[in-house]
Amino acid sequence: MEYKRGRYSWLLRPFLIIFDVTIINVLAFYFFNFNQTEIDFFSIDFLNNKHLLYITYSTVFWLVSTSFLKFYEVYRYTSTINIFSLIIKQFVVFTIIVYAFIGAFRSIDVQSYTTLEYLFLSFASITTIKLVSFYGLKSFRSFLRGNVRRVVIIGKGEGAQELKQLFTKRKELGYSIKGVFANSDNHKFTGNIADSFTFLNEGNGIDEIYCAIDELTEKEVNDYVKHAEVNHCNIKFIPATSKLLTKRLKTDYYNYLPILSMPEVALNNDFNKFVKRLFDMVFSLLILLLVLSWLIPILFVIIKLESKGPLFYTHKRNGINYKEFNCHKFRSLKINKVVEGTYITQHDDRVTKIGRFLRTTSLDEFPQFYNVLKGDMSVVGPRPHMLSYTDDYSKKIDKYNFIFRHNVKPGVTGLAQIRGFRGEIKNDQDIINRIKFDNYYIENWSLVLDIKIIFKTIINVFKGQKEAY
Structure with a gap:
């Protein structure tokens, strides 16, 4: 994510927003005749109080349009041409917004040239302050060596x-x-x-x-x-x-x-992160209480009877922004040691009988809901790779796409997994397709997509996947 730097320059954007909204509304009182002899801000009849209605209308649509056009996303490296391009685009859009309001309320007696005067004076003021702040900061950096x-x-x-x-x-x-x-x-x-x-x-x-x-x-x-x-x-x-x-x-x-x-992908904005985190916590708690509470004792007995070793297998994985974390699984091998750089093959003799069942049904992944509850993982996301595998895969994948994949939390299940790109990597195309589906998920995330992936995963648990071994 992009971290805001500097002591006070971050205050400039909200100041400009407040100034611009104030200008377009104050000048509206001067130029527009709303056929009211008295301005009643507390009028119960909201629709008949055109002044109050216009303030609400112009403020909402100004904020929406500037957000859409990224009007306030001006940085120290932004060129003057790009600034004027933003101003012209916003002028055109806001002109349409103003004329749409006047057209909707035909009782408003405003001449076309008066409206244009209002728009030009508003944007002359907005442009002046925008340029003064932009070049003022440049001078501050050049001569006073501030905001560096x-x-x-x-x-x-x-x-x-x-x-x-x-x-x-x-x-x-x-x-x-x-x-x-x-x-x-x-x-x-x-x-x-x-x-x-x-x-x-x-x-x-x-x-x-x-x-x-x-x-x-x-x-x-x-x-x-x-x-x-x-x-x-x-x-x-x-x-x-x-x-x-x-x-x-x-x-x-x-x-x-x-x-x-x-x-900042949609998945990482504050509201969506809150929604996804809330969903993750509720879902993982349900799995831990309703499934793992009785499954763990049963598997403890079965796994211990078949082979020596712990119930859980813990390994290092790369999470969001390559952060390492301990990922948990039910142990499915006779030995609790995996040779670096090797994959579990289809007829691998290291896999126990119960381990084969766990891997085929993906039940070995269920302890990862504890990782979800801790915040290391999400229920749905790109599957986390072992550290050695991350190094191997990165040599076969465009670095920019590989970095993008690590921009979100990894998941217990994911789009690539339900599409069959999981388990053993037999050729370069397997990992290329896996990354392709992971990146598609990040770019097109929605809670509905998460639910679809979860339902498909549940079906695969009962049906099994030929790639799960």
Whole structure:
């Protein structure tokens, strides 16, 4: 997710919203004749109080339209052309909104040129304040060195060097480079990749990390993402300029240089996270109380009778933002040791008789509802991979798609799993399809989709899947 940085600049956006809403409503009183000799804000007849009705109408539709057009999403690297583009788009949309109101209430006696005067004066005021705030902050950064973000750049390629030059020359952008790290003997770098982790862990108050992703191993990318998550700093990626940009990561342009960052997918906005978390807690509690409360004692006896070892098998998995957690399953093997880099094959002699049944019906996954209750996992999401498998898979998958997959919590079940892409990876296409379905789920999440996946999973528990062994 994108962390808000800076001390007071974050207050600018709500100030601009309040100013803009005030302007469009105050000027409406001056320009529009609502055929009322007296303004009664407390009139019981709401529809006949056109002033109050217009305030409500204009405020609601202003907030909705600006949100849709991302009118207030102006950043330090946004170009002036893009700002004017936003203003023109909002002007056109709000013009339609105003004329729609006047058309709906024909009793309002307002001339067309008066409406245009209102709109032009409103947007002249809004544009002036928007530009004054934008260039005022630039001057504040250039001359007073305030509102500065402390950054490190990882990489030695063309994109990393271009970004370094941009931050160095364009002081008004407000970026202070605290280090440039790359695996190179050139003295112009602060240190190598290993040195960068030492530097970051020393607590230098870094706000943003810029990584040339194609120059890093999957483990290094994982470590930077985890550091950013723990220390609440932003991580952004510099793509190879010769490559087509991925549609899954958010693309911003610093001058003409594309910079990628994790988007806020619908699944991760505050309201949807609350809904999904509430659903996860209720569902996992029901499973723990109604199923596992009697299943655990029965399986404890059966598993112990067939082979020595614990009831549960616990292993490390990668969760959201590559965060490691202990994932729990019912033990299904004769030995509680899995050789790194190996998969359970269809006729694997390590699997016990009860273990075969548990794996075929996916009952071995049920202890993971404890992980759901703890918050490490969700009921539905991309299936978590073992750490060694994450390294293997990342070499076969486009890095941008693989990072996107780790942007949400992993699930006990998922879209890829019910489509048959689970268990043993026999060829590269298996993992490619798995990631494809995982990313489709993230991009198209809804509570209805979660319920559909859960119902399909329940059917598979009774019917079994040929890939589950």
